[in-house]
Amino acid sequence: MNCQTKPSLPRLRRSAVLAVVTTLLAGCTTSPITLSDQYRSARQGLPEETTNTTNPGSADGNCALIGQVKDSRLAPSTMGQVGLRTIKSPIDVTGWVRSSFATLNCSSSSRVAAQPETMNAVTLEVDLLKAWINEVNSSVATSLVFKVRYFRLNVLLKEKIYRGGDTSVNWASGQGEIQSHFDASMQKVLQQVHGDLSRL
Secondary structure (H helix, E strand, O other), X not given: OOOOOOOXXXXXXXXXXXXXXXXXXXXHHHOOEEOOOOOHHHHHOOOOOOOOOOOXXXXXXXXXXXXXXXEOOOOOOEEEEEOOEEEEOOOOHHHHHHHHHHHHOHHXXXXXXXXXXXXXXXXXXXXXXXXXXEEEOOEEEEEEEEEEXXXXXXXXXXXXXXXXXXXXXXXOOOHHHHHHHHHHHHHHHHHHHHHHHHHO
């Protein structure tokens, strides 16, 4: 007598569904993440102390034009790894940087510096030196490093290295979560740049 029992059909179906779901989840957690080429906080609005809403050509000269943007990273295609997921750079890295720095004065970022209303404008040349994320225990640490040069009428006013970082709990290594870490780091860089820009 054969005492071995066959699994019921519903149990087989549940097992098959579970196997499919497990496979899909495994694929999601190991697939690469490509970051957006748009700075998310630029659309949502930055804190008051970060943004510059001064009109171009105003008396205080607090007007920023975005000039040359360069990506000088040694490995420009990637921004690190979280778990088993490779974090890939935005398809348009310079577009991401421009969308970020344009929040310093969005209305003037596309104007021509030779126009009368922008004669007193400060032009920024931005060089991305580092953009990286890595795991630290149960958290992730994000780091951004920029070199920024400030010009007025082709005269160099200032050159400075800016660093912005963010360390947060890693919940699920999701697309939006990773993007928010870089946005938070970028916001800290922009706060520093805005301070120097206001003084210039």
